[in-house]
Amino acid sequence: MGTTQLETVPEPKYWHLKTVIGEALDSDFAVGEILPNERDLAARFGVARATLRQALEQLELEGRLQRRRGVGTTVAPPRMGVDVSTSTHYWPGAPRDAWQPVDCTNAVPPAAVARMMDTESDETVHAVRRMLATHGQPVAAELLYVPAGSVPELSAIDAPSGATRARGVLRELQRLTLEGQDRAVELGSARADDAKELDRLPGAPVLVVTTRYFSEGRTAVVSVATYRADTCRLTFGDSGDLEIRHHGQERRAS
């Protein structure tokens, strides 16, 4: 058709805003610096606050901003790398494990988890809760589902719940021979309980890492770990001998 469509495909405002603000972050702001509040920013860019928020949400999703109710919006530090390499063939709770046991209860696992184990769908299992934190910041919350059959000697322990029992379950686990594991990563939104422990609002985006641990030809443990997607980058080191660990990058301008 002859007509020329010179004047442009209309890029959404929030998308353009995101680009503009993102560039400003690179050039004019330092990590930790506080941005003007949303009402001011919206006025400055001549858009409604909802539109401005749509741009900020994107930037927060990408880990460039951090927003806290009652406080303000700050420039986020680069995401921290969290090693989840599958090549470390250890049970949860092995000596070098940085996870912190929090609690242990009996529960029937969600259907999706029960399907991954060799249990009846209504069988109760040990549910061990653990947290991972670095530099004082909560990073991930984990729920380990351990069928009673995986820790047969545990019944002698009297702690009915709590961190003590959690440690007991993990200790018993070490007696088994780990034959392999199998892992999946997907996007999810934080459940209310996880969100609270991760210091985020319910529904916050998280990376859900589901791991199956195999022993004696069956699934001995299923782990569901939720990592804060805004602050974390999951790293899978390979071939063991390569070390790249984090940030040697400079920052800053102006």
Add this chain to the structure above:
Amino acid sequence: MGTTQLETVPEPKYWHLKTVIGEALDSDFAVGEILPNERDLAARFGVARATLRQALEQLELEGRLQRRRGVGTTVAPPRMGVDVSTSTHYWPGAPRDAWQPVDCTNAVPPAAVARMMDTESDETVHAVRRMLATHGQPVAAELLYVPAGSVPELSAIDAPSGATRARGVLRELQRLTLEGQDRAVELGSARADDAKELDRLPGAPVLVVTTRYFSEGRTAVVSVATYRADTCRLTFGDSGDLEIRHHGQERRAS
């Protein structure tokens, strides 16, 4: 509910809505079924359309719904597992590779990528574009950055760009010895070009998998692959002998 909950925890409406609709999806809807339109749903639940949309966005983020402009909202099938296991020690473009070369240009890599390679920050490299699709659905878009030094024999090729040149670069790569790789997964939002190829809107949530391939003691290739977060689950099989594939069936070998 005789007792009054004086100490009400005001759960946000959109959060409650998400739960209600999510349960309805489980019980009353089949995969592929079309939901009522947003205006009707909002009216039915007695909320503003924006609030209803907030709930739908969450469900879409979790891969439970699929929304298409001009068409409607449908119930999404379970996420497909995409194997990205690092234990397959092959170069991109190796014989079994399901990725489809699309294009190849010369470009200067983004600063973050240049930092991972042993190149000057303004050095141009081969930028190979590839797509991954399963069942006719686009799943991921990849950009491979290949320094000229990694494919020294390539200059003889006359195709200056396009899929032919892309295949040429990948073919040359196979001559090198792959010494290791190193991988990171994080949440991102689709750039305009990726979004288009993935049949999504710009800003759609994606899982960004960054891989470094090492050869001869240096970084030979950097790959940045963006997977649709709504439809994909990244799987990392371990020790090569374990296969998962959906719904509880497990197989062993070795």
Add this chain to the structure above:
DNA sequence: TAGTGGTCTAGACCACCAC
């Protein structure tokens, strides 16, 4: 108490798709 981000409303118009 003042100021922040989080939620919610009731509209409007636009881009896209199928018929």
Add this chain to the structure above:
DNA sequence: TGGTGGTCTAGACCACTAG
């Protein structure tokens, strides 16, 4: 052309944090 989801507005009130 009619119906869908996507964008945008200009308000309002709430929950939280800090001084």
